[in-house]
Amino acid sequence: MDPSEGIKKLLYDRFLHFSHLTEQLFTAEIDEFTELARTQELNSFPKNLTGIHVIDCIGNHEPINHTSIAEKMNLSKASITKVSTKLHEEGFIKRSQMNDNKKEIYFSLTSKGRQVFEVHAMMHQIIERRFFDVLNVFSESELQAVLKFFQTVIDQKKNIINGNRRDADVKTQNKNRNTTM
Known part of the structure; x- marks a missing residue:
């Protein structure tokens, strides 16, 4: 793993x-x-x-x-x-x-x-x-990472709610592929 x-x-x-x-x-x-x-x-x-x-x-x-x-x-x-x-x-x-x-x-x-x-x-x-x-316990860079995380999750959940589950899953897979390369 x-x-x-x-x-x-x-x-x-x-x-x-x-x-x-x-x-x-x-x-x-x-x-x-x-x-x-x-x-x-x-x-x-x-x-x-x-x-x-x-x-x-x-x-x-x-x-x-x-x-x-x-x-x-x-x-x-x-x-x-x-x-x-x-x-x-x-x-x-x-x-x-x-x-x-x-x-x-x-x-x-x-x-x-x-x-x-x-x-x-x-x-x-x-x-x-x-x-x-x-x-207040987080640094500026940690807050930026948390913000990015929440925005990504919000975007995915909105896509799922709007019936675009497949689009949300494909976008997530593509992002994961791009970050591992």
């Missing part, structure tokens, strides 16, 4: 472990958001991260329509319709139409939605600080 195969296997094992931890982190993140919301005396908020992230997207880009939300969040329009309908019913967002375009519906936050937006921003500052603290 090529010596680099051992490290590749170890990286794959760590990547799988990271993926499992990321799934668990989503549960912990909603729990952390709930606790932070309570400390900020926020009594009502969506019970899932997608709803909270739609509120965040609207808050950052209001007024914004379904299509733009879907594009910015990499979700389907159908998913955004479902989430936005629920957020509207719960009073987090409001719908409006522009004077020059009565067909298109735009969303903005209500005061209740604005409170969720602000607590979510506080939570992201906490998470970002933690993340940066972890990265």
